[in-house]
Amino acid sequence: MSVVVANPSASDDYFRFFGLEQQFNLDLSALEQAYLAIQKEVHPDRHARGSDTEQRLAMQMATLANTAFQTLKNPVQRGLYLCQLHGVDARLETNTAMPAAFLMKQMEWRESLEEREEDLAALESLAEEVAVSKKDTLSEIALAVDGAKNYERAAELLRGLLFIDKFALELDDAISVLV
Template sequence: MSVVVVNPSASDDYFRFFGLEQHFNLDLSALDQAYLAIQREVHPDRHARGSDTEQRLAMQMATFANTAFQTLKNPIQRGLYLCQLHGVDARLETNTAMPAAFLMRQMEWRENLEDQEDDLGALEGLAEEVDQSKRDTLLEITQAIDSAKNYERAAELIRGLLFIDKFAIELDDAISALV
């Protein structure tokens, strides 16, 4: 039995590897189906009786498929990956500059969290606002990448989304502490 490599020439592009178009707004069910089809072909158990080379190749392809799948499934990782594919480094570690309006909103959220830490209703209302902000940001990222092909803007929006996600986790923790 030999290892069937779905598209070895696509190994430099996770989207091509799964036979998908390079879009931020990704059909996750199509991604799931493509991933499962590849895993059925390359799963190491399927090649347990193959040669050492075949087993090693199957393991490498399965590992690559897992990495590609996890990257494309997560919107932040998918956005960063698309920016990278188009030569834009989001510089997450070094570029923390954000627009003033965004920073002001973050400060307001933090103040509300501190001021209302014992008010479940207020925190749930804040959580709805944060969730709406996340949805709005995801739509802006979709527009920046899929329509405008503006990967610099997308990288800026993704940096903002990371801040929103971090705050949302803190807010969820505060709500959980009250429940």
């Protein structure tokens, strides 16, 4: 019995591995279907009677499928991965430079959170504003990657999205205390 995978030679490109187009706007149901098909094929139970090599290869493919799926399923990770594939390192650890308008918005949000931490309606309104900002940023990333192929711009937007996501979590925590 041999391990059959959609495209095992494409392990250096998670999109090709799943037979998907290399793009930010991804059909998540197609990703999940491809993932499940590969997992079914390489599941260790299917190769329990195979040689040690076949069992090891099945385990490697299952691990690769898991890693690839988790990367592509998450918009931030998918965007960073696309940037990496095109030679752009987002330098998340060292590059925290952001446009002034974005930083001002972040400061406004933080002040609103601190000033209204006991006001559920105000926090829920702020959460809606943050959700819209996240949606807009995701759209901008899709335009930068899928449209303009501008991976430097995408990396900048992804750094901003990380800030937005982090603040959204803090905001959710503040709301959950009041609910």
